[in-house]
Amino acid sequence: MQIILYLSVALIAIAFLVLVIYLAKTLRSLQGTLTSVSQTLTGLEKQLDGVTSETTLLLQKTNALAEDIQHKSESLNSVVDAVKDVGTTVSKFNGTLKNITNSVDVQVEENKEKISQIVQWSNVLLELKDNWKARKEAKTKISPAEGKKVRAH
Structure with a gap:
C-alpha cells in the first residue's frame, strides 16, 4: 500500500511538473505577445502624437480662416447695406419721376x-x-x- 502511495505521489509530482512546463511555455508565449502589443502601442502612440499635432495645426488654421471669413462677412455687410440704400434711392427716384410724369400728363390733358x-x-x-x-x-x-x-x- 505504501507503494501505491509512493506511486500516486510520484504521479502527482510528474503531472505537476508537466503542468508547470506547459504553464511556463504559455507564459513565455504570453510574454512575447505582450512585448509585441507593447511595441505596437508605442508605434500607435507616436502616430497619435503626429496626428494630434497635425490636428492642432489644422484647428489653428481653421480658426484663422473662420476669423478671416467673419471679418470679410462684416465688410460685405456694409457693402450690402450700401447697395440696399442705392436701391432704395433709385426706387424713390423712380417713384418721383412717375409722379412728375403723371402730373405733367394731367396738366397737358387739362390744358x-x-x-x-x-x-x-x-x-x-x-x-x-x-x-x-x-x-x-x-x-x-x-x-x-x-x-x-x-x-x-
Missing part, C-alpha cells in the same frame, strides 16, 4: 385746348411773318437804269 390755341396762334404769327417778308422783298426793287437797289418808303 389741351389752351395748347391747341397756342399752336394755332403760332401758325398765324408764322404766316404773318412770311407775308411781311414777302412784302418787304416786293418793295425792294433793283432799278434797271442805275443798277442799284431802290427802297420804296
